[in-house]
Amino acid sequence: KNQVEQSPQSLIILEGKNCTLQCNYTVSPFSNLRWYKQDTGRGPVSLTIMTFSENTKSNGRYTATLDADTKQSSLHITASQLSDSASYICVVSPRNNRLAFGKGNQVVVIP
Amino acid sequence: GAGVSQSPSNKVTEKGKDVELRCDPISGHTALYWYRQRLGQGLEFLIYFQGNSAPDKSGLPSDRFSAERTGESVSTLTIQRTQQEDSAVYLCASSSGVEAASHTEAFFGQGTRLTVV
Numbered sequence: 001k002n003q004v005e006q007s008p009q010s011l012i013i014l015e016g017k018n019c020t021l022q023c024n025y026t027v028s029p030f031s032n033l034r035w036y037k038q039d040t041g042r043g044p045v046s047l048t049i050m051t052f053s054e055n056t057k058s059n060g061r062y063t064a065t066l067d068a069d070t071k072q073s074s075l076h077i078t079a080s081q082l083s084d085s086a087s088y089i090c091v092v093s094p095r096n097n098r099l100a101f102g103k104g105n106q107v108v109v110i111p
Numbered sequence: 112g113a114g115v116s117q118s119p120s121n122k123v124t125e126k127g128k129d130v131e132l133r134c135d136p137i138s139g140h141t142a143l144y145w146y147r148q149r150l151g152q153g154l155e156f157l158i159y160f161q162g163n164s165a166p167d168k169s170g171l172p173s174d175r176f177s178a179e180r181t182g183e184s185v186s187t188l189t190i191q192r193t194q195q196e197d198s199a200v201y202l203c204a205s206s207s208g209v210e211a212a213s214h215t216e217a218f219f220g221q222g223t224r225l226t227v228v
Contacts, residue, residue: 010151103153
């Protein structure tokens with residue numbers, strides 16, 4: 001079983017609407033969690049990083065939350081734009097072990 | 112270089128031919144990952160290298176796939192006798208491997224888009 005599960009696998013949203021992506025993980029002990037954005041034809045780039053002691057982090061219209069007790073993170077996109085169409089990948093960094101990658105959430109924003 | 116470099120960026124090959132994909136990690140990064148993304152699908156783990164340890168090859172889909180890495184340098188992913196289902200983007204990522212650090216980050220390459228015709 002994958003240590004990082006993301007949901008939904010894909011979603012379509014109307015421009016201007018909000019959406020929330022979920023990342024559940026089983027990695028323990030935990031060091032940090034990152035959300036990456038992958039535009040079509042590009043490599044993923046880091047959006048946010050949170051350590052175990054942080055529970056929210058914003059980057060413009062992107063807000064990530066973390067609940068280390070329930071091992072859940074979410075990425076909220078506010079007032080979506082067409083440029084938000086991308087894959088969003090959750091990557092968890094355990095202590096003293098290799099990184100654990102989610103499969104990604106595919107977001108399509110339509111006008 | 113400043114980032115993870117993959118080459119070629121695009122590759123079109125005929126079914127049955129062999130292909131070799133290259134990944135240049137960030138200098139000093141001991142950990143290197145290969146992932147595959149089929150069209151419309153999520154990341155699929157292929158192989159993981161950590162320093163001079165034995166690689167985790169558990170994600171390689173068949174014996175037509177192999178990967179090598181010497182020390183902490185370049186890695187090559189080889190696909191023999193390519194099939195149409197091998198068509199995908201192949202992503203490489205590297206990290207410092209110092210997983211206890213709070214700032215550990217995976218740096219991704221741009222990917223190689225492989226099309227088997």
